[in-house]
Amino acid sequence: MVSISEEEGELGYDPRPELDLWLGTPIPPVCRPLKLTPQRAKIANCVWWNGPAWTVLRNRAYYLWHVMDHGRKTEIRHALGDIPAESWVWALDEASPGLLSRGSYILWSLAFDRISPGDRCSWPDTAHRRDWRPLAGESRERLYFRHRQCRGEKL
Numbered sequence: 001m002v003s004i005s006e007e008e009g010e011l012g013y014d015p016r017p018e019l020d021l022w023l024g025t026p027i028p029p030v031c032r033p034l035k036l037t038p039q040r041a042k043i044a045n046c047v048w049w050n051g052p053a054w055t056v057l058r059n060r061a062y063y064l065w066h067v068m069d070h071g072r073k074t075e076i077r078h079a080l081g082d083i084p085a086e087s088w089v090w091a092l093d094e095a096s097p098g099l100l101s102r103g104s105y106i107l108w109s110l111a112f113d114r115i116s117p118g119d120r121c122s123w124p125d126t127a128h129r130r131d132w133r134p135l136a137g138e139s140r141e142r143l144y145f146r147h148r149q150c151r152g153e154k155l
Helices: 004-011 038-047 060-070 073-082 085-094 102-111 140-150
Strands: none
Touching: 038 060, 038 073, 060 073, 060 085, 060 102, 085 102
């Protein structure tokens, strides 16, 4: 068993396994923590807004799920080169609806050959907030009307 002080030196932070909240906001439990590097901290601060970078880096799956869902091209490119493919596949296997969006799950499962292009995904369409598309059912006429209304044009 590794002591907390040894783990802190190796990771660059104290994973604080006793914490489940950060200033009242739930944070993921400790599971396969990642070492704190300047680039990982920068990425974590862009994709995770529920606390400092270490609160998500202490759980590899949550970090990868947030990169998959909210990462920009440069952040994703760095994470793909930085974290081994086995970790990405493991994170996909650990994912469940609501923790990872349906679209990200399908995209990354295809990228890592977990599913084939013709396979059907059994995840619900609206379990994750990124799965909701509030104006998807609007007609083109209604969208143009909203656009003109927002710009203050005469209707």
